[in-house]
Amino acid sequence: MNLKQIHIGSLVKTKVEELRIPSGRIMNYLHCTEDEIEGMYLKESMETQKLLKWSKLLQFDFFRIYTGHLILYAPPTRMQNSIKVQESTLTFRKSVYTEEVKMFMLDKIMTGEMTVNEIVKKYKIPRTTLYKWVKKV
Incomplete structure (x- = not known):
């Protein structure tokens, strides 16, 4: 899998084919037509709500693909002494690597x-x- 160039639509389509999910089930779950589903397969990016629904339907965390991209390709952050960093309220799981x-x-x-x-x-x-x-x- 190429984590540098993510085409989420093709990844979703691959997972659907792998799991052999019938298009009728997908249409009922996403409340859309078969043409709209085919359109989603062609999109390089996708609205987060739609991607969340796909993740639930296919029982696969597609957001982890983007996390992997950030780990590998995000520029390193530099902390300056003059900037005070507020304590974050977010906590992360220990295993962030996909x-x-x-x-x-x-x-x-x-x-x-x-x-x-x-x-x-x-x-x-x-x-x-x-x-x-x-x-x-």
Whole structure:
């Protein structure tokens, strides 16, 4: 899966085909026509409410694909001493890395394309986390 260029419509269509969901069930759940469903498959992006419904119907978290993209491709943030950071009210789960991100990193290590140190430096993934992934393989 290419996490750099996300075409969510084609990913949804692939999951529908994989699960062999009948179009009648999809039309009833999303309250739309077959032409509208085909139109959604062609869209590169999708309204969050629609994507949430697709996620529930297909029992797959499509938002995690975007999380994986952010982990790999978002620019690193810089904190300045003069800026006071307010404590966030949001809490995140410990495991923020999707299977796609893990497999991407492990593939880079196993093929020798990148070393653990290069991945730590480029993607800011903790070294201990990478070693745990490698150990499980």
